[in-house]
Amino acid sequence: MTSDGRQDFAGTAEFRHDPDPTPSRPRPAEVLAESIVEIVSDSGEGAQRCGQSLAAIAARMGNGIWTVEIIPAEIQPPHRSVAGASGNRVRFASGPVTNVGDAADLVVAFNEQVLLSRLHAGEIKPGGTILIENAWQNDPDPAIVAAYAKVVAGVRADGYRVYEVPMAAECQKYVPDPRKGKNMFVLGMLCAIYSLDAEVARAQVRFIFAKKDQKIINANLELLDAGWAWADANLDLKYKVPAPPVAARQVVMNGNAALALGVVASGMEVCAMYPITPATSASHYLSSIFEKVGCVVHQAEDEISAATFAIGASYAGKCAVTITSGPGLSLKQEALGLAVMAEIPLVVIDVQRGGPSTGLPTKVEQGDLMAAMFGGHGDAPKVVMAVSSIEECFYSVITARKIAETFNMVVIILSDASLATAQQPFERPVFNPDWLAPPINQSAVPEDAKPYDWDARTGIATRFIPGQPNGMHCLTGLAHDRDSHVAYDAAINEEGLLQRSRKLAAFQTTLRLAPVFGGDDGDLLLIGWGSTKGAIEEAVTALRAQGHKVSSLHLKYLQPMASGIDAVMKRFGKVMTIENNWNDPKDDPLINDDNRRLSSLALLLRARWLVDVDCWGKARGQPLKPSAIMQAALAKLETAEGEQ
C-alpha cells in the first residue's frame, strides 16, 4: 500500500469490515439541494484540514463542491481573536457548484471570537445553525467565561440555532491534546449530520495522514468515529444532500494546483518566480513535481529577476513561465516590455489579490486587468486572458504557451485569490502529446533570412534560437529593423509598432465569442470575466426563474476581445459589468457622470464599442455572491432608460 490516494480510497478488507458507528436515535434525514458549511478556528487548530476533508468526502460521493479558505494574513495571529479566524467554507450540492454561494447554513466554531468574525462579515445566514466548542464556559479566566457566555446568549437572542458541543472534553478521551484532534472529531460530526458515507470518510482520514504512522492514523479514525457517534446521539440535525452517481473519472483540486499541473502539461521547462501571496502555492506544488519531468522552478532574488530569468530561458529554448501576484506584476512590467519589443514568448500567471500596494494579500480582487493590459510604458501589445474555473486554470496554461510561441508574444493569465484556494472537481484530463512544446529548433537558418522577417499578413517573424547556425543577431530592447539592428529611424520605429500590434489583430481573428448564458436578447446583459462566472450565472438562473429577461456573457480573452461582443450588447436594453474591483458609488454626493470611476471592463467596453455600459462590483476582498449580483441586477432593471 502506497500513500497514493486512489489505493487508500479503494479501502481494505480491514476497513470494509469495521462496524459503522451505531446511531442511538436514528431518524430520517431532511433532504437538501445544497448546503454551505463553515468550520472556523484559531490558526493551527486544523479547521482548514477539516473543511477540505469534508469537501473531498462529499466530492467522492458525487456531490458538486466549492471550497474557500478563510485565511488570516498572519502566520500566527493571536488566539481567540476576531482577526485570527482560520478555516474553510464548503458549499456542496446535488448538482455542480460553480461559486462560493451566499451565507452559510451551518457553522462550526472552535471559540466565540472566530464565530464573531464570521457574524461581523455577514457570512452566516440569519437563523442558521451554530455549533460551538463549550469548553470556554469552564475556562479558568473569568473574562473568557464571560465573553463566551455573552456571545452565545447574543446569537441565541438573534435567532440562531445554537448547539454547545463539548469538543475538547470528548476528544480528551482519545488524545492527550484536544487541540490536535478536534478537527477530526468535528469532521465526524459533520459527516453524521450530512449522512455522508462512513467508509469514504475513513478512507479520506487515512489518505490525509498517509505519511504518519499507524498509531496516528488510528487515533484520528477514533476521533472521526467519536464525533460521528456523538452527533448521532446528541444532535437533532440530520440532513442528506443526495449525490448523483459519478459518471466519469474526475479530479478535485484547487486553482493553484491546477495552474501548476497546467505548467507541466504545457511542456514549459522553466518557471522563475519570487514568493508572493496568493500565487506562491502554485509554485510550491510545481516545485514538488517539476523536477520529476526534468524541469526547473527557479526561486529568483526578486520579481524583476524572475521575469528576466524566464525571458532568458525562453529566448534560449522553450517558452518559460513566471508566476506572481499584483505587486510582482508591477515590478515585472519593464521586463514584459522587453519581451514585447524583442518578441520573446513568455507566459505570466498573475494570481490577483486586493490592491493597491500590499493591499489584501490573502484576499480576492480583480484589480489587475488594466495593469496587465497597459501596465508598461509605451505601446506594448500582450495577450491577456482570465480563468473562470479550476478546470480552466489547468487548460489555460497549455493554451497560453501555444499562443506565446505561435505569436512570439507575452501572454498574461489572470487568476485570483478565490480560485487559488477554491476546490472544485472536473473531468480528469486525458494527456495529449499535442499539449507539449516541440523540441528546440537547432537547424541552420537560411542564409538570407532575417531575425525579424515580419509576415505582412500576421506580423509574425520566425525567431532564431541560439545554437541555430547562420542565425546570429543581436536582440535588443531598442527600436530595431528586420536585421535586429538598432534603428532610430521614424519609419522603422513605426513598422516595429505596426508589426507587434498586427500580431494581436491576427490572433484576434482566431477567437470565438462564448455563447450568451440565458437568452439571446432581453432587458439586461451582465458581462463578467474571471472567477465571478459561477456566481453571475447562478444569479442569472435565479433571475430568469423569477421571469426577468437577464442574461450574461463571460469573457475569457480581455486583450484582444473576440468579435461579436457589440452585437450581443445591442440585443439588450441595458448592459452592466459585474466585477470584483472598485467603482465609485453612484449615490455618493460627490460622484457624477463626469467623475465616476468605472470598473475596468466597463471602461474598456465603453471605449471600444461606444455602448452605455454600467458597472456593478465590490472590492471588499471577498468573492461576489449570487444574491448580491441579483440585487444589483434588479436595481439596474428598475432604473429608467437613460438614468445612470
Place this chain on the structure above:
Amino acid sequence: MTASMSQCLMQMVQTDYQMSDYQSEIAPRWCAGCGDNAILTAMQRLCRDEQLPPEKTVCVSGIGCSSRLPHYMNAYGFHGIHGRALPIAEGIKIRRPDLNVFVTTGDGDNCSIGAAHWLHAIRYNMNLTVLLHDNQVYGLTKKQASPTSPKGLKSNTTPYGAALNPLNPLSVTLGVANVSFVAQAVDWIPDLLYEILRKAHQHRGLSFVRVLQRCPEFMGHRFDDWVRDPMKMRILTHSDGLRLKPEVSRVYKNQETHDPLDMPRALAIASMQEEIPVGILYNDPSVPCYDDLRAGERPNTPALVKTVLDEEFDKVGIWPDSADPAGSTE
C-alpha cells in the same frame, strides 16, 4: 557512415574561425580612445583562439556604453534592459549548457541598478563569464557619478563633487558566498586583459572580471598616473594563475606571486589604493555551480510528462461508482 563523415569534414572546415568571423557588420560606435574597444578585441581574440562556434556563443548585456558590445560581435547577442543582464544570462544558461555565455555590464548597470542581481549571480555561481566594464562614470547618459566614481568627482548630478566613497566591486564580490573567480584587468594592457579573459572563460563557474576602462570623454585623465607609471601596477602571478610573456614582464616589474586560493590576501589586494592590481585575485574551481545542481536528471519527454500527470491526478481522483477503484489504473 558517409553522411557522418561528410558532416565531420564540414565541421572541421567550419571550425577554422578567424577574428573576422566574430566581427559583426556593425562598426563599433564607441568614442575614440574608449576602453571598450580593447575589451571587444580581447573577446574576439578569445573566441578565435578557443574556436567558439558563433552560433554557440551568446553575449548578454544590460544598458550603457559597455552594453553595446553584443551588437559588435558576430554571435548571438541579447542587449537587455538596464541592470538585468545577469538574470537574463542565467535564464539562458539554465537549460543550455552547450552555450558559451558572456555578460558585459558597466559600473552603473551592475553596481547600481542591477546590484541585487550581481550579489545573487555570484552566489548562484553559474557557468558565465562576466566582464564589468568599470569606467567609474555614467557615460551614455552624459556624465553622472556612478557607485564606483571617486569621492569628489564633479559630474552633472554632483556639481560640487561626489559625496561618498566609492563602492569596491572586487571586495564586494569577494565577500559573497560561493564566489569562485575574481580578477581585475585594465584596458591599457591588452595582453593581460586577453590572458585574464581566457582564464575566466576556462573557469567552471561564474568568473567575474572587473576591467578598469578609460572614458576619454568624461573621465579623461582618471588613470593617467597608472598608465604612465608601470610600477604603480601590481601584477599578480602564480603557477596556477597568470603567466607573463617576457615582454610584459619586462615592462611591469612590480609583480606579486599570489595564490588565488588565499582569500585574506585577495581581500587585501582588492583594497589597494595607490597601486592597481591586475590578475587573478581569487579562483576556487571546487565551488558547485547552480546550473549543474539544477540540471534535470532526465530529459523532459512526453512519456514522462504523462506519467507524472497521471500520478498527480491519481492522488486527487474521484471514480465512477461503477468502476472498481483498485483496478482503475491505466
